[in-house]
Amino acid sequence: MEELYIYLIKSSGLIALFYVAYYFMLRKETFFTSNRWFLLLGLFTSVVLPLLVYTKRIIVESSSKNIDWSKFPVTTSVENEAFEINWYLISGIVYTIGIVLFLVKFAFDFYSLNTVLKGKSIQQQADFKFIDTTENVAPFSFFNTIVYNSSLYSSSELQNILEHEKVHSEQNHTIDVLISRLFCILFWFNPFIWWYKKAILQNLEFIADNEATKKIFDKKAYQITLLKITTHENCVAITNHFYQSLIKKRIVMLNKNQSKKSNSWKYALVLPLLVVFVFLFQIKTIAQEKTNPNVSKSVLDVVTTINKNFSDEELKKKAEFFKKEFNCDLVFSEIERNSSNEITGIAVNYNGNLYGNGTYKQHSSNAIKDIYIKHEGGKINITDAEIDAKIKNNKITVSSDKTLSIDKEIFINGEKVSQNDMDKLDPNEIERMDVNKKNNQQEIRIVTKKFHKTITENDIYINGEKADKNELLQLDQNTIDKMDVNKKEKIIHIITKNRTYIQDKNMPLPPVPPTPPVMKFKAPVAPAFPKAPKVPKGDPVNGDKKAWKEFEKKMEDYDAKMKKLEPQMEAFDKQMAEFDKQMEPFNKEMEAFDEKMKIFDKQMEEYQSNLDKENK
Incomplete structure (x- = not known):
């Protein structure tokens, strides 16, 4: 969500930049066609440029630490945290409501246009469709359809009007109108987009006036027609109107001398501003610790951060970096995202000849905290921001015998144990350790390799519903009423004391579906057939x-x-x-x-x- 807001702010700033450049440098020039492409290019640049990011690496002095956290893959989940207002969510709702309202307005304008065009007699001439209506509407064009009321004008006035609207149609000005409306919907909160849209529409009128007068003998009569049209202001919103911008500005432009070609240099003034924008906002600086040439890559200290806004592609690049630099396999899995595309759950598995293997997990109803993946002293350590801060403040310590010293409830393979039981456990037998925070109470859940292998090899059903190994690991053994293990079919059936899905022991259990076979080859793919030639019209005797x-x-x-x-x-x-x-x-x-x-x-x-x- 935060990334979206930053993107919208950057795009809005670029829209304002292009509008200011047009208003102060190009608005009074007669380069109408060039201005058209400048304004359209400004819109597309505004939405594309914020997506382009250049990564710059800087070298900093190394600051290694000797905390060994690699033997304990940690999962941190936070539930029932203190209530606080989510301004990102509120802003997102307001932004979405605005888009919906303007989309409704856009749909209503299309409906109004369809009402004007529906059922009317159409006269086709060359590439144009002419509709002579009896309604009191200002002349307008929509793509190649031109609508007018001939009873309101003389023949010479009507000819002036049609020449004007033909220019709109020939040059596809309707596309500019629709694009400007679309940007107004997406950036409705930005006042500059509304001025930008007005500038686009006015410039289109300047183009049509300029081209139409080249085909009209009496330029003065054309200007009188402009003045007469001002009495008919009933316009359709998403079309090119003959009367759309201030008539005074159009008449001034009609009588203005052509701008000198040397003034074209003004278009280039926006380029330095775009370069400044890129240097200020589109260069991402990454600090990389200074390497010691006398130390091999296997023992270099590197810290990399994973945050809630990482895309799948960015996670892939992190994994490739650790594989290339340290020959360590990082695998990101169990990725969950919310409606804002923020990561709310993730598992990080690491495996390397020098580092052993382990798993880190973080799951929550909210976005994840920043994850620090550290290569320290030839070992891989993974923590989140909260635990890393506690380590620095000595709230969590790791002793030399690799036991965790902290006042928490401890569970080994789902069974509650004491601190002494945990201290007796061989660290090499630990498959995973989860640190959970729940209702201001903290707990440690440890899974041994032997138990992990058992639950991995079997299908698990809790209260009649199939469960995954994570649900089993979170289950308190003290709540288990009955457990049946079917070694032949490799199925574990568990019934808890407070079961909700099975009301009594007489309820039948569903059969287990078979496992699909593992194919020795991929599913066959049919060869690509050539496209058959199209049959000509008619028959071979009488046809072409x-x-x-x-x-x-x-x-x-x-x-x-x-x-x-x-x-x-x-x-x-x-x-x-x-x-x-x-x-x-x-x-x-x-x-x-x-x-x-x-x-x-x-x-x-x-x-x-x-x-x-x-x-x-």
Whole structure:
């Protein structure tokens, strides 16, 4: 969300920059067509340039620390934190409401236009569609459709009007109008975009006036027509109106001498301002610790940060960096994001010959805290901002025997234990350690490698619903009422004392679906067929003989290409046969599973029927 706001602010600033440049340097010049492209380019530059970021690295002095945190992959989750106003959320809601309201207004304008055009008689002339309406509306054009009321003007006045609107249509000015409206919807909060839109529309009128007067003999009569049109101000909002900007400005521009070509240098003045913008806002500086040439890469100290706004591509680059620099595999998984595309959950697995392996996790209803991945003294340490601060303040210490000294509730494999039990545990047997904060109470949950292997190899059902290993690890063993382990089918069924999904022990358990087979090869892909030639109109005898002759040649080429594909099609058919063969056992298991499901459905009907009888 924060990244979106920064982007909108940067884009709004660039829109203001281009408008100010146009207003003070180009507004009074007669380079109308050049001004049109300058204004459009300004809009697109405003939305694209903030997305381009240059990364600059600076070398700083190394400051290594000797805290060994690598043996304990830590998960930090925070729940029920103190309430505070989320201004980002409130701003996002206001911004979204504004967009919705302006979109509704935009849709209403289209509806108004459709009301004017619907059911009218259209006269086609060359590339233009003319509609002579009886309604009291100012003349306008929408793409190649020109609407006017001929009864309100003389023949010479009407000719002036149509020449003007033809310019709008020929040069596709409607596209400029729609683009300016779209930017007004996206940046409705920025006052400069509304002035920008007005500048675009006025410049389009200058272009149409300038081009129309080149085809009209009496320039003075054209100006009188402009004045007469001011009495008809009933305009359709999303069209090019004959009367749209101040008539005085248009008449001034019509009589103004052409600007000198040497004044074109003014367009280049915006470039230095854009360069300044890039240097100030689009260069991201990253501090990199100074390397010691006498120390190998395996022991260099490097700290990198993962924050809530990281994209999947940025995470991938971090993993590639650690692989390249330290030959350490970083794998980011279990990534969860909120509606603002902020990361709310993530798991970081690391593995390397020199570093051992481990897992760090952070999950919360809010965005994650900054994660520090540190390569310190030849070891990988991963912490979040909160735990890192506690380490620095000596609130959490790691002793030489690698035990964690902190006053918390401790669980090993889901069972609550004492500090002494934790101290007796061999650190090499630890698969994962989670540090959780819940309702101002903190707890440590440790999973041993042996227990982790057991839960990984089995399917887990808690109160009749399939659960993942994380749900099992978070389950307090003191709440377990019954546990059944089916070693043959590798299934663990757990029923808790406060079960909510299973009301009694008579409720039938659903069958477990079969596991799809692991294919030895990828699913076959059919070869790409050539495109068949299009059949000409008519028939070969009475139709276009030349076209039919070309069609016959194309068909010969098509048949030749299809013949070349026959070996590929035979290979594809063999692959499909092999694929079907490998799928046969699974299909049979699915048939057996369907039969078990039918039995389960009957058992559930009987179970529900018995419950209904008991309730009566």
